[in-house]
Amino acid sequence: MNYKIGDLVRFVDEPIEGHITSIQANDIIGVTDDTGFEIPVLKTKVTLVHGNMRLPEDDREEELFTKNLPFVGKGIFMAVAGEQKDGLAKFYIVNETSYELLVSIAEVSGSKTTGVFANSIPKHDYAQVYTANFSSVGKWPTFQLQILRHSRDLQTQTQPISKEFRVKPLDLINSKERVEMLQEKAWLYELDKVEEDIGLDKLKNHFISHRPR
Template identity: 65%
Template sequence: MNFKIGDLVRFVDEPIEGHITSFMKDGLVGVTDDTGFEIPVASQKITLVHGNMRQVEDELEEQNIPVGKFIEKGIYLALTGEQKDGLVKFFLVNETSYELLVSVMEVQGTKHTGLYANIIPAREYHQIYTANFSTIHKWPGLLFQIIRTSRKPHNAVPMIEKNLKIKALDLINSKEHSEVLPEKAWLYELDKVEENIGIDKLKDHFISHRPTKK
């Protein structure tokens, strides 16, 4: 079986689950459990756990959303965990009323590798990746492609396509609360509209700020 970084796996001979965080020599795979400890194990001694990667204890109570209120903004990449524990979890958080069709790819130079593809319902979150804080300099760049849709009437919106590279300096900032994620996280807004300044606006800016001659 072909495994990849971030896969949720279960040990065949022991009641242990964790995420793949490294590939070692001689066919060994590094699996990090919830304690943040990386366990080396032979690849034939683990099996992939399919389905939603959320833990049972992470299930949220139903959110009471006012009838008729359609929430259009609030799609985030969220990173949780403590640096002292070593393990960081990547979540896609959907605070909107849209249903999201999501593809996440690892970007290394000109090569792209699929990490995650799934549907995230409105007001839900999915775990998409796991890594170690100690290897932050090796974390890949991520390409997000997100289609927003809903069975409720809504304004037409374009597909989101966003590249993101997490840097160590980003994690100096304080964690924030999310409306649907049950713990504080470093949040990266994926549906933020980037302002296109344009050449004409740029010229106007410089002209308007040019010192006047006396």
């Protein structure tokens, strides 16, 4: 099995689950669990954990519950959770919208990228997409995010979200926000925020109008 950094795996012989944080020689991978410690283990001693392990009946129950609720068109976030003293940071895509999302995330390295996550995220749901150590926050990667929004109901047409994203060390000075889906606090980054393009002419007028007289 070809594993990659960020994959969620479970130990075959022990009740341990964590994310791959290093690929080592002799078919050994480093798996970091919730304690923040990296455990070396043979690839043959772990299995891949897929998605959020949702069952079909979960989706049917949710559909019945949300059928008469208003459609939520905005609210796609990258959430970074975890305590710096514990060492492990967890990256989530949080979908507060009524859209189903098709998400692809790649790690940018120069002019090339390496995929780290690709999956669908149901409406009003989330998925863990990456892990990293707080001790190396200055070396956290830049991500290329691509997100498609899908709805079976008639909605205004949306364009795919395509952008680069990186958490900067200074961002972690800001306060966390409570994320009910995760049942914990996290640093939140809005991914579907409309970027205002004021244009060159508007920028020029802005400076002219604010010039001291």
